Amino acid sequence: MISLRGVSLVYPNGVRALDNVNLEITKGDFVFLVGDSGTGKSSLLRLLYREAKPTTGEITVDGIRVDRLRRNRVPALRRHLGVVFQDFKLLVDKTVWENVAFAMQVTGAHTRDVMRQVPRVLDLVGLSHKSRMYPGELSGGEQQRTAIARALVNNPKILLCDEPTGNLDPANTTEITALLLRINLKGTTVVVATHNQAVVDRMRRRVVRLEDGRITTDEERGYYYLGLGQGQVLSG
Amino acid sequence: MDSGKVKFFLGEVARNFSRNTGMQMTAIGTVAITIVLLGLFLFVRAALAAVGAQLLDQIEVSAYLRPDATQAQVAAIARFLSVDPMVASAQYVPKRQGLAELRERTKGTIDTGLLTENPLPDKFRIKTRVPDDVPAVAASVRRLSGVDNVVYGQKIVARLLQLGAVLRRIGIGVIIVFFAVAGIIISNTIRLTVFARRREIAIMQLVGATSTYIRLPFICEGLLDGVLGALLAVGLLAAARAALWPRLLEALPWAQLAAAPVDLRVFAAELILVGAAIGFVASWLSVGRHLRT
Numbered sequence: 001m002i003s004l005r006g007v008s009l010v011y012p013n014g015v016r017a018l019d020n021v022n023l024e025i026t027k028g029d030f031v032f033l034v035g036d037s038g039t040g041k042s043s044l045l046r047l048l049y050r051e052a053k054p055t056t057g058e059i060t061v062d063g064i065r066v067d068r069l070r071r072n073r074v075p076a077l078r079r080h081l082g083v084v085f086q087d088f089k090l091l092v093d094k095t096v097w098e099n100v101a102f103a104m105q106v107t108g109a110h111t112r113d114v115m116r117q118v119p120r121v122l123d124l125v126g127l128s129h130k131s132r133m134y135p136g137e138l139s140g141g142e143q144q145r146t147a148i149a150r151a152l153v154n155n156p157k158i159l160l161c162d163e164p165t166g167n168l169d170p171a172n173t174t175e176i177t178a179l180l181l182r183i184n185l186k187g188t189t190v191v192v193a194t195h196n197q198a199v200v201d202r203m204r205r206r207v208v209r210l211e212d213g214r215i216t217t218d219e220e221r222g223y224y225y226l227g228l229g230q231g232q233v234l235s236g
Numbered sequence: 237m238d239s240g241k242v243k244f245f246l247g248e249v250a251r252n253f254s255r256n257t258g259m260q261m262t263a264i265g266t267v268a269i270t271i272v273l274l275g276l277f278l279f280v281r282a283a284l285a286a287v288g289a290q291l292l293d294q295i296e297v298s299a300y301l302r303p304d305a306t307q308a309q310v311a312a313i314a315r316f317l318s319v320d321p322m323v324a325s326a327q328y329v330p331k332r333q334g335l336a337e338l339r340e341r342t343k344g345t346i347d348t349g350l351l352t353e354n355p356l357p358d359k360f361r362i363k364t365r366v367p368d369d370v371p372a373v374a375a376s377v378r379r380l381s382g383v384d385n386v387v388y389g390q391k392i393v394a395r396l397l398q399l400g401a402v403l404r405r406i407g408i409g410v411i412i413v414f415f416a417v418a419g420i421i422i423s424n425t426i427r428l429t430v431f432a433r434r435r436e437i438a439i440m441q442l443v444g445a446t447s448t449y450i451r452l453p454f455i456c457e458g459l460l461d462g463v464l465g466a467l468l469a470v471g472l473l474a475a476a477r478a479a480l481w482p483r484l485l486e487a488l489p490w491a492q493l494a495a496a497p498v499d500l501r502v503f504a505a506e507l508i509l510v511g512a513a514i515g516f517v518a519s520w521l522s523v524g525r526h527l528r529t
Contacts, residue, residue, distance in 0.1 A: 049442070078444035089439060102436075106445035111240025154443065 001027040001158060001189050002048065007057030007067075009043055009213075017043035019213040021057070025191065027157075030184045032200050033193040034224055035210035041193035044210070045160050048191070049076050049081050062157055064185040079107060082151030082159040082188075086166035088143045096122070096146050097131040103150045121149040125179060141172030148179060152188075159183060161192040165199060175200060197224035248453045251419050252429045253460060259425040260461060266421045266466025267473065267514060270414040271507050275473045277407040278503075285401040295370055295389050297362040299377045302384040305358070309382030313360060314360055316380060323367040331356040352433065357384060422518035424452050430523060437527065447527060454523040455516060462515020466508040474504075 002025035006208045009018040033041045046052040047059055050066050059066040062080050069077060089118055090099050097118060099142065104114045122128045125145040135143050144164060151159060165173040177199050184190045194200065200207060202222065207222030208215055217226055253260060301310065310328065317326035329337075334356040362377065364370050370388050378386045430437065440450050 072447070075441075075444040077489045078442060081444075083442055089442075091436060093437065102439070105241070105244045106440045106449060107443060108241070108449065114240070127385070136274045223245040230353065 003060040005058040007054045010055045030190045030205045032207045040211040040213040044163050056136050082145050082166050084151050084161040086163035088147045092135050095173040100150045100153050121152045125149045140168045141175050158189045200224040249456045252457045255432050256428050263422045263425045263461040264465040267419045268468040270418045271466050271469035297361040297374050297388045299383045300357045305382035324362045324365045327361045329359050331358050419518040423522035426519045426522040451523045456521050458515040458519020462511040466511025470504045
């Protein structure tokens, strides 16, 4: 589903964000990208949805060679992807319903498809009863659920999340994590960049660790810190 | 295209348009001024061209005879003119007829009753086949004996046409400047809207809206600025024409002839098209520059 081969990314200011990254993610995977701030987690996600282009290397997402993708083909790629951010990126002057519908409407979807699909994803994230509210009237967790609903509304095969719980308290974090898992169980490939140790350690999913732009470990059922559970790190 | 899609799209355009009302008004006003100037310029140019063509067509050579010219000299001149291939017609106008024509032309504004004798000389009124031959005919007639003086309106026409050319050059310069100003203001208006909507645009790009789709509302906004400005201008021009035209005709009787063959509806449509073009080009360039990622 996602494949990176020998990918490096050097920003114009000379910063080497990623250095010879090789990564395979198969369909239906749930993958955490972990590492300290500035180790290249966000850069890696940005390469996947073609917000950045790799300096060298090959990137394939859902059969599309992203590194070679022409600018006018980028919209087609992004319709296969859902992206969720730490700061939600909701439109404050639109309701929950409108925010979610917007993602379909601007891709030229038929109104009857919008009317069918939006209630479905709002139900999935548990916000059907708040569809007429504005983002300012929602809790952080509800805002992020709205953003997730928007990311899912075009039925993407892959959901990319960049610090989805970064702005949330523990209760909302748990809620969002459970939602992401539920989405994954429905068959969507989920990639989550995070430095939330609790989330990673509780889920025991595949953990890919980045340090200074390189993948240092890749564990099938990992912890946030290499081979260690939460309690052990705190005591050590 | 279903109605929901149309409604959503029009809603987006309306939101864009109402976002910076002050800027929109400025843009519309500038387009209006530009198009009023363009309209006036085109009108004046058409009028001058018509007047010039008419004067050139009407131009005739007056060969005034010496007071002591003999019958034989007059007959010789008439013979000369009748064989000249460049001459279309030549008419002998004795001074009595000349005075009567003058009275007719001035329609009582000059009191010819005060004249104790007729001050006019006899003359030949000569028309050439083409205006360009006027100087040659005038020169050859001047050499004939019995001819005192030869007069034709060439200098006036030349000056008129020269004036027209100068006005045209100034007009085109002014209009180019105003087109540039209108374009820049529309482009800035669009840029403000793009800036105000940068979050929407980012999300559109994220969820896979095509760049054409993202551009379209902004292009429509620019088009709207251009067309509304042009409509305003056409309204102003129409009002000005209705108010000033009768008085202009009174003041300049000869202008009536020049005003004839302009189809005002076609003219208005052309001006609106120009407004739409300014809006389209300005917003297309502006959005293109600011959406590049």
